[in-house]
Amino acid sequence: MAEEKQIEQHAVEKQEKGFHDDHHDHDHHDHHHGSFITTYVFSTDHKMIAKQYLITGIFMAVIGIFLSTLFRLQLAFPDTPFPFLEGLLGRWAPDGIIDPNFYLALVTMHGTFMVFFVLTAGLSGTFSNYLIPLQCGARDMASPFLNMLSYWFFAASCVIMIASLFVSTGPAAGSWVIYPPLSALPQAIPGSGVGMTMWLISMTLFIASSLMGGINYITTVLNLRTEGMTMMRMPLTIWAFFVTAILGVLSFPVLFSASLLLMFDRLLGTSFYLSDIFIGGELLHYSGGSPILFQHLFWFLGHPEVYIVLLPALGITSEVVSVNARKPIFGYKAMVLSILGIGVLSFIVWAHHMFVSGMNPFLGTVFMIFTLVIAVPSAIKAFNYIATLYKGNIHFTPAMLFAIGLVSFFITGGITGIFLGNAALDIPLHDTYFVTAHFHIVMGSASAFGLFAGVYHWFPKMFGRMMNRRLGYIHFWLTFIALYLVFFPMHYMGMGGVPRHYYSITAFNMFEGFMDIQVFITAAAIFGFLAQFFFLYNFFYSIFYGKKASANPWKANTLEWTTPRVPGHGNWPGDIPPVYRWPYDYSKPGIKEDYLPQHIPDQEVEYEEGYIIPEVDPKKIPVEIEKKEIEEG
């Protein structure tokens, strides 16, 4: 009897302490104390840097989404004065009606904030930093100092971009793709003055930050994996972050070249992108440049960028879906191959953004073929997610809801890519709301859901506390519904030919009829924006007052859950655990638990009808640990 109790106690302890008691020998890693500055500000710890990225990303997201609600107001009520807008925007909204130039600036800043600062840095910066060392089994990044610099370059670029909102000529206003000559000539639009210069400086810092981060991620994944962690035993999250980092390192420098040449055209009077221009009543001296050249350079980054945004979200989803379906991810090898396939192909599809730019039509044919080829690995991924759910035992944690939502967005938004990637169909659909719908669903919403899934899933490890589940559910359902309500009707507007970037659609008979959709979308967008406050409240409240988490609350297999409740500097107090298997042994037949962590050696595996503690009801253990699990069995 006493023995039984002892064994039970032992099992409980195992759960709480992250399994490897024999490593729990309190060596120096556990006691690393720094000053406030070195711990929270100029920290070199990858976990702190990840949190810095996350909180900065959330801050930028709030601004970015708020800007979108402002221009949505304009789109729905083009002639209606909103006095509060004058208070907020001053002379950019005389009498409460937004100025057309500032409308374009709002659109531009929304795009820039969301694509670069939220979904690139906020998503990949947070989770690559947090998970690569923890899931690979490393004490920290290969170069913690470079990692710290990466964050601070990013912070500086955020500050400059936000500051550009306040300059007297307004921020950059040529849309986030900043096509010259519009972005090169202050005569063409006020935003192409100081605002554009600040945009370019900010992006240069951002690119530097992204390169420092990317090199670190690649090096860490290649060199610092723990014993036994072969490439094919890595969680799919790491595969996704790894390929994302490679894409970033190869493509971001090209954006830097593009920006640098644009800077030369703007400041030194060179003619890389400009030719034969008569504007503002005078003939400019530019001759021989090509605006199309800029588009090629921009999209050489711009298209991989889409996958830089999407792949980490897909990686997170793979992990979350597998853990919460209590099933191995379906087709691990196929998933790895499709990540690699998407990575390679993403470099040779860029010109599908330029079918009707005046580029040689023959090139269009080539890019159309590669574009539709890239749909195949994407389809494989979607099918594999669905197959993972099949005959699973799905635990609907908030993270799981967001992961399922992501798959839905990935399908619904991805499928419209088949229209747009087909050059002939792109002729009418290009630059209409159909495009807006497509990329907001497949890139914006899906990646945002990846970010949410990641936050809900790894919050207990990041902060040692649980987020409120019910608020998570409310947040998910409101957001999921709102995003579909906002972006799905945009397909209809696109099929009606309504162009993007229009200050108002009332100037054309053919578009006027869509005003009621515009009002509907705006209401849904504001609704969706308000729903995010559930998340914000839950996030910040739970950091301080959330229920204390156990070391492995989701009963997951990967290495980060073997660390203490709040991992200290160096991550594991004792030795780094070695790895004996792939990370997806969920519900393996014959194994007692429905999960089998990577670090348990074969001889210590507890079998179902084995000899260790057959009398103990397996359900009793979770009862002690995680009361909520009772009701779910």
Place this chain on the structure above:
Amino acid sequence: MEAQSLISIAQLLIGGIFILVLINLYLVVKLKEIDPFRNWKPHEINGALFVVFGIVGTIAAAISYMRWEELMLLVKFPASEHGEVIDSMFWITMAVALFVTLVTNALLFLFSWMYRSKPGRRAQFIPENNMLEIVWTAIPAVVLTALVGYGAYNWLKIFDDPPENAIHIEMNARQFDWTFRYPGPDEEFGNRSVSYINDGQGNTIGLNLEDPKGHDDIILASDLYLPVGVPVSFTIRSRDVLHSATLPHFRMKMDAVPGMPTNFWLTPTLTTEQMREETGNPDFVYEMSCQQICGGAHWNMRREVVVVTAEEYQKWLGEQKAFYTDWQEKFGEEQVPNPVLPDPKQIAEDPDGNNQEISMN
């Protein structure tokens, strides 16, 4: 006035949601014991909600499609020959897309419901199935190959050289309007260059006034006239920033790029009158817009497009005054027509202005 009432509705909506938010926060965080949802089983609820979401969403999408269907001009009543082909491609692709979206989303939501966690359930260990992977790699690959093949064939046909009998019209974009140039009786355009632009004298496109070929060119900053059934080849130019010449009814879109003329050709199939009958809208007009962000009044670069019979077109064209004639009457005596030497680059170009390359890149 209607907007005002809509605003009130929106404000009510937003206010209502906000109050709901506050109530929920209060309930969820502070008063757990009176929380009406405290006995709800999350797996049952969320699983069921996914199914409900799928069904309601599909119905809502179908109803809203019907509601706005008549406005979807890009997928009905094509007014050009290649537009009919593009529309048929659209609907073929739509059939595939609808099928895939509905089936996969349905499976996703159904599986979420069917395999929700229940006491005593254990997931089945299915790590992979190569046969399945091959099947769902091969099927999209085959379908996409078919779509790409059909698309590429049509794409190259659309951008093939215009037929011999095509008439030429030049579209000139600037911030923020369109000017059209018709070649006049000699069917050839006069030389032009940005360095000849003189807005004060109305020469907004930079016509070389010394080039005799240009003396009969008709330059109009008003509605675009097109003859039905005759191939029309457009040369598209911009003098400042990027624009995009978009005629949605004709399924035409092509960027206007400063320093590099671009081309597009099409054959209108329905006159404005015929389209009025077809759509049952007596006020119908074809419209042209700019769809490449170009500055503050980007949203307002509107021109009407008038499609008439070939005879009416010839008659209309004959009534128009050549730009040079008009210019001579107003400014001809004041100064020599062309004080600037022709731009050497321009001379190297095809003299009729319908140049050559689409892109050097």
